[in-house]
Amino acid sequence: MTRVWVAGAETLLGRALRDRLRCEPRLTVIEDEPNLTHREQVEEFVAEHRPEQVYLAGGLSGGIEMNRSRPAELMLDNLLVLAHVVEACYQYGVQKLLYLASSCSYPREAAQPLRVESLMTGPLEPTNAAYATAKLAGWQLCRAYRQQYGAAFVTAIPANAFGPGDDFGPTSGHVIPALLARFHRAKQKAEPSVTIWGSGTPRREFIYAADVADACLFLMRHYDDEEPINIGGSTSWSIAEVAQILAEVVGYSGELCFDRSKPDGMPLKMLDSSPLRELGWQPKADFRSALTETYRWFLQHQVKEDPGHDGPSVSLAVSDSPHRGRDRRCLSQ
Ligand code: GFB
Numbered sequence: 001m002t003r004v005w006v007a008g009a010e011t012l013l014g015r016a017l018r019d020r021l022r023c024e025p026r027l028t029v030i031e032d033e034p035n036l037t038h039r040e041q042v043e044e045f046v047a048e049h050r051p052e053q054v055y056l057a058g059g060l061s062g063g064i065e066m067n068r069s070r071p072a073e074l075m076l077d078n079l080l081v082l083a084h085v086v087e088a089c090y091q092y093g094v095q096k097l098l099y100l101a102s103s104c105s106y107p108r109e110a111a112q113p114l115r116v117e118s119l120m121t122g123p124l125e126p127t128n129a130a131y132a133t134a135k136l137a138g139w140q141l142c143r144a145y146r147q148q149y150g151a152a153f154v155t156a157i158p159a160n161a162f163g164p165g166d167d168f169g170p171t172s173g174h175v176i177p178a179l180l181a182r183f184h185r186a187k188q189k190a191e192p193s194v195t196i197w198g199s200g201t202p203r204r205e206f207i208y209a210a211d212v213a214d215a216c217l218f219l220m221r222h223y224d225d226e227e228p229i230n231i232g233g234s235t236s237w238s239i240a241e242v243a244q245i246l247a248e249v250v251g252y253s254g255e256l257c258f259d260r261s262k263p264d265g266m267p268l269k270m271l272d273s274s275p276l277r278e279l280g281w282q283p284k285a286d287f288r289s290a291l292t293e294t295y296r297w298f299l300q301h302q303v304k305e306d307p308g309h310d311g312p313s314v315s316l317a318v319s320d321s322p323h324r325g326r327d328r329r330c331l332s333q
Contacts, residue, residue, distance in 0.1 A: 004021055004051060016209035046088040055097075058085065059134070086141050096224075099139065099156070105132045114269065116228050156230075158230075180246055193254050201264070205237075234273070
């Protein structure tokens with residue numbers, strides 16, 4: 001039995017990783033978690049539990065607005081978490097560590113699809129430069145421990161992930177959970193329109209958190225290099241397309257209005273995942289089914305805790321029917 005620890009098991013990807021690892025017969029998943037921003041707590045935890053494999057999914061993260069408004073918190077939290085976990089793992093002889101970085105670490109103008117050779121070759125997207133810099137530092141720290149101590153610390157870069165357990169907050173969440181919650185409330189209150197931030201034209205490659213977790217297990221077994229490796233889906237969607245699909249998943253039939261006063265962020269983020277494909281892994285989830293599953297989780301877990309929710313009961317019958325209406329895009333700005 002191999003002892004495995006997910007550092008940051010309360011995050012979207014940490015949660016998916018723990019769920020996935022629990023299905024593995026030859027692994028023992030360490031269920032506890034110290035405060036990762038406290039060096040002594042992390043050190044004592046690793047000394048006591050002696051994990052052999054570690055997935056580092058911890059650190060504060062959020063969508064474009066959270067990155068804009070809380071860059072210091074995001075950067076400091078991630079720097080502390082990665083420094084404490086990486087050092088403790090080295091000190092206590094962890095055999096392998098997989099660090100999860102972020103696709104926002106690529107330069108804003110990097111050639112698409114994004115190849116790891118482009119990392120640190122140009123300026124970052126300004127809306128998330130602080131967080132992205134911390135994520136780059138994580139990669140560099142893993143690389144430095146490999147170079148100086150021969151540690152088997154690897155870095156993976158997932159595309160924009162979503163899934164059960166995500167942050168559905170209106171200003172803190174990423175686009176998929178934020179819009180699922182917004183459409184849900186608009187449907188409950190029969191609001192005639194929903195506002196989508198930005199122009200709707202940026203494109204993102206989305207990946208289901210369960211697929212990222214599966215890829216991480218695969219990489220733990222089959223990848224050992226100082227260069228990061230991308231974990232991508234394969235398709236990119238415009239934000240307008242995603243908003244339309246989410247409205248259908250929720251069953252909201254009002255208008256979608258695009259608020260161009262809000263930032264778009266990077267125009268396109270699409271990962272080159274051919275190295276991972278060549279190793280033999282590819283994602284399994286169907287995008288729409290994964291969105292439906294995410295909405296189902298939201299209905300079961302979030303709505304009852306949400307003081308802003310005023311509907312007494314919520315239907316679990318999520319709509320999967322293709323939208324057949326007029327063009328619902330209205331450009332408000
Ligand atoms: O998901 P998101 O915040 O991630 O935004 P990023 C993606 C796109 O969706 C942007 C638009 O063009 C947003 O303007 N969008 C539309 C919305 N409506 C909404 C909404 O209600 N909420 C949000 N959040 N977006 C993040 C980075 O950037 O990507 C993080 O800021 C992290 O650092 C993450 O790396 C993966 O891809 O733009």
